[in-house]
Amino acid sequence: MDDMKKAANSSCNDGVLLRMGLNDNKAGMQGLDKEKINKIIMDATKGSRFYENELKKDQQVNQRIEKMMQLKEKVTTQQLLKAQLQVDKLVIELERSRNLSSTIVHIDMDAFYAAVEMRDNPELKEKPIAVGSMSMLSTSNYHARRFGVRAAMPGFIAKRLCPHLTIVPLNFEKYSKVSKEVREILAEYDPNFMPMGLDEAYLNITEHLEERLNWPEDRRRFFFNTESTTRIDKDGMNMSAKFNEGEVSSSPVLFEDNTSLMDDGFEQRGLSVENSVVFGTSAEEVVKEIRFRIEQKTQLTASAGIAPNTMLAKMCSDRNKPNGQYRISPERQAVLDFLKDLPIRKVPGIGKVTEKMLKALGIVTCSELYQQRALLSLLFSEVSWRNFLDISLGLGSTHLEKDGERKSMSTERTFSEINTAEDQYNLCRELCRDLAQDLQKEGLKGKTVTLKLKNVNFEVKTRASTVLSSVSTEEEIFAVAKDLLGTEIDSVAPHPLRIRLMGVRVSGFLTEEEKKYQQRSITSFLKSGKEIGFLRLQPEKSNQEYFTKNSEASHRGSFFDQKRAARQLNSENISPNESRGKQLFHDDKSSANFVEERKKVTDLQNSNAREIFTCPVCFEEQSSNNLEELNRHIDECLSGMHVKDTVEISKNDSSRENTPNFLPQFKNEHVDEREKNNTDQLAGTDQSANVSDSSTNNSTEKFGQIIPDKSPRERQPSNLSDIVRNMCMKQCLFPKRISQDNEDHFDKTEQIEGTSSSHFFDTKEDTALVCPVCNSEQKTTNLVSFNRHVDVCLNKGLIQELTEKEDFPTKTYNMENSNRVFSGCLSKGQQCANPSQGTKRSGLTASQSVSKKAKSSNSKHTIEMFFK
DNA sequence: CGGATCGAC
DNA sequence: CTATGTCGATCCG
DSSP states (O other), rough: THHHHHHHHOOOOHHHHHHHHOOOOOSSSSSSHHHHHHHHHHHHTTSHHHHHHHHHHHHHHHHHHHOOOOOOOHHHHHHHHEEEEEHHHHHHHHHTTOOOOOOOOEETTTTTHHHHOOOOOOOOSSSSSEEEOOOOOEEEHHHHHTTTTTSSSSSHHHHOOOOOEEEEOOOOOHHHHHHHHHHHHHHHTTTTOOOSSSSSSEEEHHHHHHHHHTTGGGEEEEEEEOSSSSSSSSTTTTSOOOOTTTOOOOOOSOOOTOOOOOSSSSSGEEETTTEEEEEOSSSHHHHHHHHHHHHHHHSSEEEEEESSSHHHHHHHHTTTTTSSSSOOOHHHHHHHHHTTTTGGSSSOOOOOHHHHHHHHHOOBBBBHHHHHHHHHHHHSSSHHHHHHHHHHHHHOOOOOHHHHHOEEEEEEEEEEOOOOOHHHHHHHHHHHHHHHHHHHHHTEEEEEEEEEEEETOOOEEHHHHHHHHOOOSHHHHHHHHHHHHHHHHHHHHTOOOOOOEOOOOOOOOOOOOHHHTTTTTTHHHHOOOOTTOOEESSSOOOEEEEHHHHHHHHHHHHHHHHHHHHHHHHHSSSOOOOOOOOOOOHHHHHHHHHHHHHHHHHHHHGGGGOEEEOOTTTTOOOOOOOOHHHHHEEEEEEEHHHHHHHHHHHHHHHHHHOOOOOOOOOSOOOOOHHOOOOOOHHHHHHHHOOOOOOHHHTTTHHHHSSSSOOTTTTOOSSHHHHHHHHHHHHOOOOOOOOOEEHHHHHHHHHHHSSSGGGGGGOOOOOOOOOTTOOOOOOOOOOOOHHHHHHHHHIIIIIIIHHHHHHOOOOSSSSGGHHHHHHHHHTTTTOOOOOOOGGGGGOOOOHHHHHHHHHHHHHHHTGEEEEEE
């Protein structure tokens, strides 16, 4: 967002102080010099918990650097020479595939939030201002920057730097509105432009430039905003809305010394009719036109960069800001000239830490980055050094990829210290509630819940748990999160957990495909009694829900509101008793309530009065509410379908054997030129693999053999083992991989993302089959036998458990969230206790060779293949 | 997979 | 008093 953020940290000496200070200080009547600024910051910082943590982090980075330097010492000349050869081969390839044919533009609004606030409140125009709060600033205007006030700085420190600083609170609605106005303009030049936050965007104007060549002059004519904000129609009519403000003050608000585009010689062009200006057909002219229109429409200025790829364009927009633009002409030499002395820190993706590490190697500029390419290839991961190489050659994306599906969703909050378990659980629930709401908006469900905690010393911890059934509701998320939180509370007991931030994240979303099948998998089956559970309790109340009710009854409104209210009342201290783990309530009143409510639940469960049974196999409601009878019915149902099902599965195995189906699909249609080249060539040697991959990829037919391919509504699970198998397949949790060859392991992410199915029962030599029910390793690798075992196990185990009303064996499937459904059905209120089982995940059995093929056809790093 | 870290806005 | 919130990527164990 903010141009100065990086400058703040660039080319500093080591040390926390300098990191937080700034280096460049624009000359001006007012303002502070670098030294003063750093001193003030230091005084405000020194001794704080925050500072101590910064020091600690600094030490860790230093250790990383030390490790790297030790590695460097071991590098022999021979290794270096060899690496040099390898890398240079790659350089030739990269060079050969350099693509200069696109015209990419990066637009960056100048000090966006601050500029908007100044525009809307003229009183602020002459003053140093910042947008944010006393604890954190989002941006500052250029006036304030002269005092060292910048984004990501806490307001109270900014105030010390610049006592006259006006801090205005964030107003996202307003910024969004302005942002939308800007985007409307951008879309005219590239309908597929890519916004990056509210104040930045990339455009690919290659096509626009071509079309524009044929445009008549009038189509490139724009009027000043006293009349119009956009070009006129052929009839000379205004096409767009007028400024609603009615005020004519169009002068830029941002910089006292600025030169508006209007003063920038547009009138001298001689092309303009009164009050209008005509733009040319070059890329520069297009971008000037865009910036002109933005300014006319919003009274805000933007900076821009023009270059053959996104990386360069972004760096260009930084070059002449504020209110300027810069272009790298599409020639190799122009690119290299631009990079020659450019500090690596200016490169997007190179941050504070990377800068420091590279600096330890004597690398500061991009040309130095290139010179050290061989060494870097030995010291850094492949991904990293290839990225470095791309950077030093000036290579980047020449097209704008649509960003794919969201991968996670989270919410987190900072607050003044919270140290009682009760408060922490309440807060956690509130976060879960908010998150659940957000998830709902996008209709997402995820399998992994991550809890994030920051203690009062600013140390951050995350704890994650992946569950079998995907979660989306407040209760479901909280059920997982509260355990994670409980574990953390326990881990510091008897001391209280003293935190200043808590966050909850959900990730591992189901793909569309998975969503469909999930409906008839055991997960949904077990997940909630509401849907298709074979036992319904009325009213449907889980323990958690009682907890909610309870806490909500005593606290109205948001947790923070209550805290605030409590502080104001300031009468009663919440007793900071030993907050032992999962004991949710500490004060007598709520404890009592909880116990009482809990009792109600068990009472309800014990009185069979309102139970309705639904058979999990045939899905028929049972007339009897007798457990024994239900069990007998289920037995019959299961044994009736058992044999047939086994045969069906075994038949499918053979057809599945060599058709791996976990390969990820191509994420986007467009393939980078150089990737295309390589895949084309690879196709020669690897054709068969590609064909087979793509054919299996979407093969619903094959998929359908495993799970009969009818609409979920049409077909319900035939028996429990079927259900379990479906679940296993979709969740990729099976079978267990015994031999742990750590070398050359494949990318699990890809497999989980992709539609994995066929590898479920794949037989591999290094794979032992482990029964998901009894958890015992099976001697046989024969799938038919194995399936039989699982079926037997299921029938024997599950039904027996049902009948005997004992706890689910510890060594079973992890039921996690499903506990409450099971508890209701198995043993009237008894929970099946296997809390930790679910976090253990089995490895996958996909063959590595296949996995590599997947990469070669899809990955950015295909070039590697050439050197083998 | 889980956890830490980096980087961007 | 008072040092953000959200997201994706990567690396390591």
